[in-house]
Amino acid sequence: MSEADAPRGWPSRYERPDVESVYLHLPFCERKCLYCDFPSWTTRAHDPLMAEYSHALESQLRAFAGLGLVGRARTAYLGGGTPSMLGPDTLAHLVGELLAQSPAIEELSFEANPESLDAGLCSAAREAGATRVSMGVQSLDDEELSRLGRIHSARRALEAAQDALSSGLALSCDLMCAIPAQTSQSWRASLSSLLELGVAHLSVYPLAIEKGTKLERGLAEADPAWNSDEVQARRMLEAEGLLAARGLSRYEVASYARPGHECLHNQSYWTGQPYLGLGTGASSMLTRTGYLLLRDVCPQLPPPRPECSRVRLTVTSSRRQMALDPAPSSLSFDLEFLDRRQQMSEDLMLSARLTRGIDARLLDCARGVLGEGRVEAALGELLARGLATPLPDGGLAPSERGWLLGNELYGRLWGLSPSSPEPLHVQGV
């Protein structure tokens, strides 16, 4: 697909061959939390597998850098799992390798849990070049923490937060609402304590009870009162009010920050920027051109379908397979080829998760790709149902109702594409 036949207003990021962001997944945890359905496995603190796996990631990163995929990346994120479990040396080495391959990185975050984050790790990461740490605090009430299966105390979380801030890293914390034993008061207290420390970025989520998790299997009833949509709505509204009063404004459904402290990395997910994800369970999103580049070192990948304009890949190789054989040609993937309409409806949906909403230019392009009538009908319906409000420039942003009933909003926008991508599985060679 050349730029000549691209639709009017087709953003240039949809055609760039390289990525804006790099994600590395570290699926190690000291213990799996009761609610977690992420790719992560319990690992001993000094398991050599962690270092082997980390070296495998580094070697894959070098291979992809050699293709010119990551050289201009502006953000990177080490997620998990619990990347802080790697320890200062392995973590610093990985950060160093990232910066070596992607020298333009401005924001480099790593995830941490309070039990494995201390002053030593923070300064090691900081010195290696990390700029930001995202810590899973979830609650500052010990009873609530233990009901979630968390292995740290509230006090440890506050100490770890202090360590991070003292080291000069930007700090973001995750907090969960609609959890067992939580009250409105304890929820406000958790939020306030972190603000008092000077945390400038917070992610707040209602707990999602996922099928097959220990939490779900241990429930006495299917829809516990503490997780009702009523409670979830109330807590999210409480957080919004409390945080706004303290100078943190919402910039995405679940993300709040002081001005200038928004997470760049996550924003590239939400604005249709290409990204490369490495490690077990990690996802990449590449343009068609980027995918063609990737095939140079991953011959197991099939050629893109003719109508394909975007590819999403998720690594399905296990962490042991990866550690044993890091060759890109050995990786297994789940794959989706998106055509322009699927890609466009996805980006509309992602933009609708942001405070700044869908801008007029993207909407214009969407009209061209998805059909003027279809798009207008959807916008009209969303406005009429009170899920969105118009922006002065002709764009669209979520309303208060749209924040709470986001699935209605997103579902309508996603549904603008007449089809969904078909999943493919590719086995490594």
Next chain:
Amino acid sequence: MWGIRHLTRRGQPRQYSMLARKCANIIAMSTNDTSHIRNFSIVAHIDHGKSTISDRILELTHTVQERDLASQMLDSMDIERERGITIKSNAVRVSYTAKDGREYQFNLIDTPGHVDFTYEVSRSLAACEGAVLVVDATQGVEAQTVSNASLAMNANLDIVPAINKIDLPSAHPDEVKAEIEDELAIPAEDAVLVSGKTGEGIADLLEAIVYLISAPEGDPDAPLKALILDSYFDDYRGVVAMVRVFDGSIRRGQQLRMMALGDDFLCDGVGCKRPLETPLERLGVGEVGYVVTGLKDPSLVKTGDTITERDRPCDAPCPGYHEAKPMVFTGLFPIDNKQYENLRDALEKLQVNDPSLTWSPETSVALGFGFRVGFLGLLHMEVVKERLEREFDLDLIATSPSVNYHVFRTDGEMLEITSPQDLPDVTRIDHIEEPYLKAKVIVPPEFMGAVMQLAIEHRGVTKDMVYLTEKSVEMHFDIPLAELILDFFDQLKSRTKGYASLDYEFSDYRRSDLVKLDILLSSEVVDALSFIVHKDKAYSLARGLCDKLKEIIPRQQFEVPIQGAIGNKVISRSTVKAMRKDVLAKCYGGDISRKRKLLEKQKEGKKRMKSIGSVEVPQEAFLAVLKVDDE
């Protein structure tokens, strides 16, 4: 059930055809003598071993290879197999050489097993002289043993008790014999002890069938008199009728007549099922088999009708014929209105093998275009709806069942109404009459109170009751059909621990104080949810319906008030609260596909709902009246 159970086995066509030819030769030699014929059913409580015993009989009489082929014949009956119910009657012929050295012709007649098909059962039993009553040696007499034995005794059949599963260590056949005598008043001293599993005693059972069940009687020279048990449609040959010959005989080329309906036809062939169709020269007196009618219209061949000769008709038809009239009417609407034509085609196709199905177009403000369909009962309705959805890939909404009401207008005109929507304005109605049934329940005495209570709750009037034995009472009621079709049968079974058997027939139309109950969603009447109900029950039903709908209708973006009303008067209400929050907060790189799948699933769920105004209503809401809990 064995007619269904064996369907999945693999066929062996070659062996079959050789054997079939051999059998055909033997049968061709038969004469007008009926002393070698035994026509019987096997009846049992569920899981007491009816199927295994049937299988053993087929095996021992060397019908087994043919049985394996049956999967090719009846493959449309998935639903029967899954639900463990028999909907169609079936008759299979086996040959048995008894210890006296004679070759006997056994006709095993399989009967439907549900109250919706009571009439079909009665016709099948009318074709038999005897019944094998199977009782589990470890369980003894159970509910359906009693109800099935009663049906067989009422049909004056010779009963052969067989005590099954004697191979099990926990078998106690002597006690079971005593139970059969005490509870059913059937002599059981000579009950046959069998094991369907090991085959032990099956040979004795075959001998008992020869000696305990009467041979059919009839006049071979009299004009033909044959009872139709069931029929099925064949694309090439038209309607094929399963019959029992009482007098005379049938051959190919004979000019025949349907006595009740009056249509004439040329017999295009006769034969029996072994279990595949095996052509014969003729069907003689006392025999059971099929007749190829050549008729292309299935509605001309009715179960219970009598076939006779056109030019020499018999004096009187077989007793007991009445046209199986639809008892229950529901609206069937495609969720997607584009499927209307497909639904019409599908109904036409189903009707070919199910002539009891009737339908006419119906329009609903809420649901669009559909059909008003008449069924024999609710099970029949469920089966038909399921077949339409499965075999014809339709998504359907069924609306509340109704009966046929006689509405007398103030101007004296009488309207027959099967849908609440057709009810005229109250001011134009003088009075309404509804159909009543004569119902007969047979039950152990300890449940009499419970049954009377149930009858009262359903506006039934107890007429009388008779002790059949010390352990069973026959109770007679007059009861409105509308009450019986809802949950009466299920309630009867549950309140009597399954011991009650129910039989009913139409009685007459009686004047009743009936009203139309409307349901409003967000203040709009939803015509498809309206229901005709007795005035005394309107309040409790309205309350029950509002509560049930509140459970069924999912929370929506806005609050949905539900109201029950008679005319303009609201008599009950409930509210589906507005959905407060529905959003998956986490959506990073790896979550996007997952989130899309989640939303697609939500959307898929909505597809099976009907938008009424701005309210998304699930399919089952329209049958909520069947789920209202009894107080």
